[in-house]
Amino acid sequence: MEILEYYLLQEISTVMLLLIVFLVRRVVSKLVKRYATASHIIEKRTNLVIKYINILITILASITIILIWGVQTKDIFVTLSSIATVIGVAMFAQWSILSNITSGILLFFSFPFKIGDCIQIHDKDFPVEGEIEDIGALHVTLKSKTGELVIYPNNLFFQKGISIIKKLTNNNNEFTD
Incomplete structure (x- = not known):
């Protein structure tokens, strides 16, 4: 006690x-x-x-x-x-x-883009354009016009220029306004 x-x-x-x-x-x-x-x-x-x-x-x-x-x-x-x-x-x-x-x-927290947005990453060696499929803890998954999945590390989004462009239509994998 x-x-x-x-x-x-x-x-x-x-x-x-x-x-x-x-x-x-x-x-x-x-x-x-x-x-x-x-x-x-x-x-x-x-x-x-x-x-x-x-x-x-x-x-x-x-x-x-x-x-x-x-x-x-x-x-x-x-x-x-x-x-x-x-x-x-x-x-x-x-x-x-x-x-x-x-x-x-x-x-x-900054929320510059969301799933479904089509973005273009301005990288002189490997420019990437595609629709955002997923945003994870370590990387963002993009789907290109050809249907290719591109995994892009999160830290590169703060090192490269990003443009939010058009949305990708679900039917024929073409970008629209």
Whole structure:
């Protein structure tokens, strides 16, 4: 019984934090879904952004719980810097994945084009023109006039010029006004 009384403040703080995390996750989820509905963004993309935000909230809550229970700040920084170093070295070769995920989130909120739009990517080496079939976390799938599927990484949408042109008709794979 003495142990429970000794840690009563930490226990109450932890329960309060968990309640706050639960409420924040619900509120953020509703706000993102409301934004997605107003912007006519597909549910798959909305759920992906909510998942990323929930991961961030969970990480912050975990760090806060560690602080509540009295772990020394310098110990936390040593541990986090060690973890960050290992992840940084491991992910150095995978920087493009992180870049594409970040670009996918930016595309979600900036919403420059949507599924069904026909776009032209101004790339001098490999110009691409097609209808947007899908917008994922890592890439955008385009369908060309010839029916060829082109997978284009999200991060290149921020490096290349993009023109939204005509829509592709469903019947004969021709572009119309």
